[in-house]
Amino acid sequence: MACDFISLAAPGVQKLSPYQPGKPIEELERELGITDIIKLASNENPLGCSPRVLTAIESGMSELALYPDGNGFVLKKALSDFYKRPLEEITLGNGSNDILELAARAFLKPGDEAVFSQHSFAVYPLVVQAVGATGISVPAVEYGHDLVAMAAAITEKTRIVFIANPNNPTGTWVEEGELDAFLMAVPENVIVMLDEAYGEYVQPGELPDGLDFLGRYPNVIVSRTFSKAYGLAALRIGYAFAHPDITNVLNRVRQPFNVNALALRAAVAALGDQEFVKRSRELNAAGMQFITDGVHALGLGVIPSKGNFLSINLGREGLPVYEALLRQGVIVRPVTNYGMPHFLRVTIGSQAENERFLVALKTVLKAVA
Numbered sequence: 001m002a003c004d005f006i007s008l009a010a011p012g013v014q015k016l017s018p019y020q021p022g023k024p025i026e027e028l029e030r031e032l033g034i035t036d037i038i039k040l041a042s043n044e045n046p047l048g049c050s051p052r053v054l055t056a057i058e059s060g061m062s063e064l065a066l067y068p069d070g071n072g073f074v075l076k077k078a079l080s081d082f083y084k085r086p087l088e089e090i091t092l093g094n095g096s097n098d099i100l101e102l103a104a105r106a107f108l109k110p111g112d113e114a115v116f117s118q119h120s121f122a123v124y125p126l127v128v129q130a131v132g133a134t135g136i137s138v139p140a141v142e143y144g145h146d147l148v149a150m151a152a153a154i155t156e157k158t159r160i161v162f163i164a165n166p167n168n169p170t171g172t173w174v175e176e177g178e179l180d181a182f183l184m185a186v187p188e189n190v191i192v193m194l195d196e197a198y199g200e201y202v203q204p205g206e207l208p209d210g211l212d213f214l215g216r217y218p219n220v221i222v223s224r225t226f227s228k229a230y231g232l233a234a235l236r237i238g239y240a241f242a243h244p245d246i247t248n249v250l251n252r253v254r255q256p257f258n259v260n261a262l263a264l265r266a267a268v269a270a271l272g273d274q275e276f277v278k279r280s281r282e283l284n285a286a287g288m289q290f291i292t293d294g295v296h297a298l299g300l301g302v303i304p305s306k307g308n309f310l311s312i313n314l315g316r317e318g319l320p321v322y323e324a325l326l327r328q329g330v331i332v333r334p335v336t337n338y339g340m341p342h343f344l345r346v347t348i349g350s351q352a353e354n355e356r357f358l359v360a361l362k363t364v365l366k367a368v369a
């Protein structure tokens, strides 16, 4: 018998169940032998990315033998100029998931606690457990963060609180006033990770901008990504703004070349094309309305969302509907692992994809009725 390698793993790691990503199109093609599949399962941008990104990547192709700039100076300078904040506040990540993990590795040890909301992003409990700390999941209210209860859940063991605004997979959000009151209540030695992965999809001025809190609350980290509205999910690039001392700590645990050279170039080009971001936001808003109306017409409810996705309440087990949608060539996301077994999460796609999804959903619901 082979050695029990699982028992050799660190205690936190033994209990981990890996993140379940959306099903890849190629996998479903292999399984069903069908083509013409659409994927509305990973909150990817149906417009792709800015054409400027392709030019930027081409210009980096001749330098693949060289290590990237481990400090990512050019991108940091671009972010610093764009947001009018000091360079010393910026950490770059291999996706913003990397940022979440850096914070967990830098600030948590076994015995420490990290607070997050029920139904919030699955990566929070993962990064917390991986370092042997204890995740405290605070019951949600109407599927959204209960910031009053989250503040009350903070103990002297708490080192990090994770807040996703808007949250994935629910699309729920927190308002300026409640966030401000929460930050006021949080002790200064507790890090607040404000995850704004979907910030670009929010209409300007509609939700609090995490960066506005940095001055008043030096314990805040604002994390953002190029994976969603900028359409660079494949390249893995995200960033955070935080107090220079927090930034210093995050950079101690960061791998020296955590962000690749093509991603660095691509992100600079993407940041420079805000017209693309605006088009993405507008397409999303129209698609959100279209799918919401279509779902209501089928007699189903949704959780109001400010992301580029919508959680639909089927009023019945979601998994069989998910499976039936797969057979129609439509990949969405089951959220049973988020404690939402009666919901499916669908990413807002192009108009054609949204129409195809609604037709498939209608067909499938009729069949399983």
Ligand SMILES: *Cc1c(COP(=O)(O)O)cnc(C)c1O
Pocket (backbone or CB within 6 Å): 043, 094, 095, 096, 097, 098, 121, 164, 167, 168, 195, 197, 224, 225, 226, 227, 228, 233, 236, 237, 238
């Ligand atoms: C998608 C997502 C992220 C970012 O993922 P990366 O691709 O690693 O940047 C972060 N937080 C939430 C809530 C997300 O949904």
